[in-house]
Amino acid sequence: MKISGAEAIIHCLLAEGVDLIYGYPGGAIMPVYDELYKFQDKLTHILARHEQGATHAAQGYARVSGKVGVAMATSGPGATNLVTGIADAQIDSTPMVCITGQVPRHLLGSDAFQETDIVGISTPVTKWNYQITKASEIPEIMAKAFYIARSGRPGPVLVDITKNAQFDELDFVYEKCTGVRSYKPVPKPDVKAIETAADMINSAKKPYIVFGQGVILGEAEAQLKALVEKAGIPAAWTILGLSAMDTDHPLNVGMVGMHGNYAPNVLTNECDLLIAIGMRFDDRVTGSLDTYAKQAKVIHFEIDPAEVNKNVPADLAVLGNAKETLKLLLPLINDNEHKEWRAEFDKKYEIEYEAVIKNSLKPTKEGLTMPEVIEQINLASGHKAVIVSDVGQHQMMACRYAKFKQTKSNITSGGLGTMGFALPAAIGAKMGAMEREVVAIIGDGGYQMTIQELGVIFQHNVPVKIVVLNNEHLGMVRQWQELFFESRYASTVMTNPDFVKIAEGYHIKSRRVVERSELVDAVNEMIASKDPYFLEVRVEKEDNVFPMIPSGASVSDIRLK
Amino acid sequence: MEKQWYTISVYSENNVGLLNRISGIFLKRHINIESLNVSKSEIEGISKFTIVVFMTEDSTRKIVGQIEKQIEVIRAFYHVDDETIYQESALFKIASDLLFDERQIQNIIKESNSQIVTVARDFFVLAKTGRRHEVDEMHDALEPYGIMQFVRSGRIAVSKARMPITEILEEFQNQ
Numbered sequence: 088m089k090i091s092g093a094e095a096i097i098h099c100l101l102a103e104g105v106d107l108i109y110g111y112p113g114g115a116i117m118p119v120y121d122e123l124y125k126f127q128d129k130l131t132h133i134l135a136r137h138e139q140g141a142t143h144a145a146q147g148y149a150r151v152s153g154k155v156g157v158a159m160a161t162s163g164p165g166a167t168n169l170v171t172g173i174a175d176a177q178i179d180s181t182p183m184v185c186i187t188g189q190v191p192r193h194l195l196g197s198d199a200f201q202e203t204d205i206v207g208i209s210t211p212v213t214k215w216n217y218q219i220t221k222a223s224e225i226p227e228i229m230a231k232a233f234y235i236a237r238s239g240r241p242g243p244v245l246v247d248i249t250k251n252a253q254f255d256e257l258d259f260v261y262e263k264c265t266g267v268r269s270y271k272p273v274p275k276p277d278v279k280a281i282e283t284a285a286d287m288i289n290s291a292k293k294p295y296i297v298f299g300q301g302v303i304l305g306e307a308e309a310q311l312k313a314l315v316e317k318a319g320i321p322a323a324w325t326i327l328g329l330s331a332m333d334t335d336h337p338l339n340v341g342m343v344g345m346h347g348n349y350a351p352n353v354l355t356n357e358c359d360l361l362i363a364i365g366m367r368f369d370d371r372v373t374g375s376l377d378t379y380a381k382q383a384k385v386i387h388f389e390i391d392p393a394e395v396n397k398n399v400p401a402d403l404a405v406l407g408n409a410k411e412t413l414k415l416l417l418p419l420i421n422d423n424e425h426k427e428w429r430a431e432f433d434k435k436y437e438i439e440y441e442a443v444i445k446n447s448l449k450p451t452k453e454g455l456t457m458p459e460v461i462e463q464i465n466l467a468s469g470h471k472a473v474i475v476s477d478v479g480q481h482q483m484m485a486c487r488y489a490k491f492k493q494t495k496s497n498i499t500s501g502g503l504g505t506m507g508f509a510l511p512a513a514i515g516a517k518m519g520a521m522e523r524e525v526v527a528i529i530g531d532g533g534y535q536m537t538i539q540e541l542g543v544i545f546q547h548n549v550p551v552k553i554v555v556l557n558n559e560h561l562g563m564v565r566q567w568q569e570l571f572f573e574s575r576y577a578s579t580v581m582t583n584p585d586f587v588k589i590a591e592g593y594h595i596k597s598r599r600v601v602e603r604s605e606l607v608d609a610v611n612e613m614i615a616s617k618d619p620y621f622l623e624v625r626v627e628k629e630d631n632v633f634p635m636i637p638s639g640a641s642v643s644d645i646r647l648k
Numbered sequence: 649m650e651k652q653w654y655t656i657s658v659y660s661e662n663n664v665g666l667l668n669r670i671s672g673i674f675l676k677r678h679i680n681i682e683s684l685n686v687s688k689s690e691i692e693g694i695s696k697f698t699i700v701v702f703m704t705e706d707s708t709r710k711i712v713g714q715i716e717k718q719i720e721v722i723r724a725f726y727h728v729d730d731e732t733i734y735q736e737s738a739l740f741k742i743a744s745d746l747l748f749d750e751r752q753i754q755n756i757i758k759e760s761n762s763q764i765v766t767v768a769r770d771f772f773v774l775a776k777t778g779r780r781h782e783v784d785e786m787h788d789a790l791e792p793y794g795i796m797q798f799v800r801s802g803r804i805a806v807s808k809a810r811m812p813i814t815e816i817l818e819e820f821q822n823q
Binding site: 206210211214215266270 | 660661668669672676709710713714717719722820821823
């Protein structure tokens with residue numbers, strides 16, 4: 088049966104199980120939008136208010152559901168507006184397929200209206216990309232795009248489709264892609280390496296686990312928990328590993344990295360065995376590499392061979408999907424408790440509690456703190472909410488203080504640090520998990536980068552809860568200016584609009600909290616709401632996030648104030 | 649770690665965007681590619697990139713890891729000069745009258761073991777294949793007489809050890 092390329096694209100999406108896409112129409116993608124109109128009962132298209140919002144929504148959807156997020160845009164500016172979200176998905180390993188329209192094949196390279204070389208532009212930030220210029224290529228390339236996006240270490244794929252290929256007809260036959268001969272997504276587990284790992288773990292006196300998003304992407308949460316409990320190993324997480332293990336688990340010792348917890352950072356340099364699971368030793372995690380865990384042997388469980396020995400040399404690499412490798416490891420692990428070693432973490436926690444946490448959660452000063460707002464969200468939602476955070480001080484506070492009982496619950500822009508991520512990502516997260524409470528925690532700076540996506544929330548009545556922690560500053564930059572640039576606040580003071588009125592303009596229920604006495608009631612009202620809800624909390628203007636490892640310093644030199 | 653010359657050999661699918669993807673890996677790390685050659689390989693339908701860089705082994709290993717990660721790359725290898733047999737080619741375009749006026753030119757042609765590719769009324773073309781220093785020596789010898797045009801190719805190299813690409817492809821077929 089002959090169908091148009093545009094219709095073929097819809098059939099490909101349906102065959103891949105896609106029922107929701109985010110996008111923005113325009114000239115070069117109009118044939119596909121015409122088919123979307125015809126197929127609207129099977130495939131929902133959500134009109135973002137800017138293409139960047141479409142990518143972040145697709146990312147939020149992918150991160151909460153584990154499925155591939157799909158974003159669509161036209162050629163030229165539509166395509167270039169996707170780039171930030173694609174780069175974000177690349178560095179945070181998020182499965183996403185972006186489809187862009189392109190000028191007709193005969194106009195390629197002629198500087199036609201809305202022509203841009205999106206394949207060239209997106210090459211460094213995609214896992215794979217391809218330009219389709221013939222309708223007959225569509226089924227095979229689309230199948231390959233989804234396979235590559237979701238397999239192995241996931242990532243974004245961009246498929247650019249010239250307009251003639253959307254109009255032309257093809258004989259449509261769809262076969263799912265099951266392999267690409269030049270691409271090996273998951274290394275086979277090496278049993279020898281796993282046996283060596285078990286020996287190293289069994290003989291370690293002070294073993295320490297740092298896990299990352301590889302546990303979530305590999306769905307290895309149960310295996311991680313089993314390992315931690317059987318071997319009695321304290322486990323810390325990177326920002327993207329958060330929620331892979333219950334926050335309240337007695338062996339969960341907190342966050343590593345620049346604004347992580349005190350014990351996990353300091354004790355990185357006291358363990359005798361560092362077991363890294365599905366993490367990539369980002370510079371925000373390690374601080375100075377010259378002084379990072381030099382005393383310890385390092386085992387690196389990792390799916391991507393290019394990550395091994397990239398930043399931190401591994402004494403042993405265990406390649407493969409974390410679920411598979413940990414499954415093979417578990418029977419070889421001896422029961423252990425490591426009581427004294429674990430007590431070290433408790434002692435260091437007490438130090439951080441006294442110096443930082445106590446005053447953050449129960450402040451003696453008048454102004455509201457970010458942590459007390461987050462704590463209130465924890466209580467009101469029963470630790471069950473998906474927390475979507477943006478980038479900056481509020482993000483570090485959200486990750487430090489939010490409590491989780493369920494995996495895939497912390498969604499944030501970790502690697503790229505994209506301000507403006509949270510609002511659209513929260514829309515995608517809610518639509519990917521309608522049964523769950525989704526709370527976006529955003530700073531006043533990042534909120535204004537994608538604030539127009541309130542239009543999506545209003546139009547589709549997406550019941551997300553939006554909390555803006557307003558300190559009238561670009562807080563994290565201001566903090567660095569205070570600490571490292573002698574308080575010269577260059578362009579970090581914000582004169583903000585009336586956020587409540589803006590939300591009201593979109594007919595979203597809204598409330599502002601200025602006094603501590605209003606906080607509990609306001610957060611409870613927000614969580615109880617069945618509709619979208621906007622809450623602005625005026626917080627202390629010049630608070631800092633501590634602990635902090637100054638850029639380039641050692642994890643041992645983490646500052647408590 | 650000391651820098652030295654490495655020859656990176658990349659076996660890949662023949663894809664229009666791959667050169668851009670691979671060169672981007674070097675660009676992103678501010679590494680200069682000393683020479684680059686792309687050709688067909690011993691296996692039908694499989695391309696081979698030969699890339700020469702001056703780097704530490706640690707950086708080379710990481711770069712090769714990043715190259716191998718690209719979807720259309722089958723395998724990438726790196727070798728030091730001793731582990732490969734390598735050559736470059738060069739063409740020299742020289743005014744024809746020099747061939748008769750300057751006796752030394754004929755000696756240079758003989759001693760350099762180069763070939764005359766063509767002789768026209770106004771110019772003749774010499775081709776030289778060899779190591780970089782041999783090409784450089786010939787260039788230096790001819791330069792005083794005037795070279796109308798000069799071009800040198802990227803390095804081409806084969807490794808002394810095997811590069812087992814067929815096995816990788818067969819393994820995939822058998823899956």
